Amino acid sequence: MEKLASALERINQIIGHGLCWAALAMLLLQFAIVLLRYVFGFSFIFLDEGVLYFHAAIFMLGAGYTFLVNGHVRVDIFYSGMTPRKKALVDIFGHLFLLTPALLVLIWYSWPSVRGSWAILEGPISVGGIPASFLLKSLIPAYCALLLVQGLAALLRDILRLKETKA
Secondary structure, eight states: OHHHHHHHHHHHHHHHHHHHHHHHHHHHHHHHHHHHHHTSOOOOHHHHHHHHHHHHHHHHHTHHHHHHTTOSOOOOTTGGGSOHHHHHHHHHHHIIIIIHHHHHHHHHHHHHHHHHHHHTTOOOSSTTSOSOHHHHHHHHHHHHHHHHHHHHHHHHHHHHHHHHHHO
């Protein structure tokens, strides 16, 4: 189980480290937009949308990595005082009955929109924008898949933690 959990986590580690470069690219693109607009007086809608695409990709694809490094906001008034065994039980419950069903529902209800968008290769959000709204919509199931992968890895680790605290 440890090897499987590590292999699953590796997926989000690779994506998370790649998104660091995407954040840098977004920053440089935004700098170029400001420079073009306020120094040279030029504005391009597709560049503005490029920042939006980067921003969406970083947040949607980075959710699994954030879960991996425990970076999500937690209100753990009771959780912090629990024993490792109780924490594992709470986490297992959360993975099985809260995280997984919510993500499966999100995939279920977003899929027709994503499929339809790909069927027509949906164009830009704005006139003169990036002609790839279908890619933007594809981030929704990708977000769900990466969180499900990380949720499975966390579930496996919590089961191992539960077994360790039994002994």
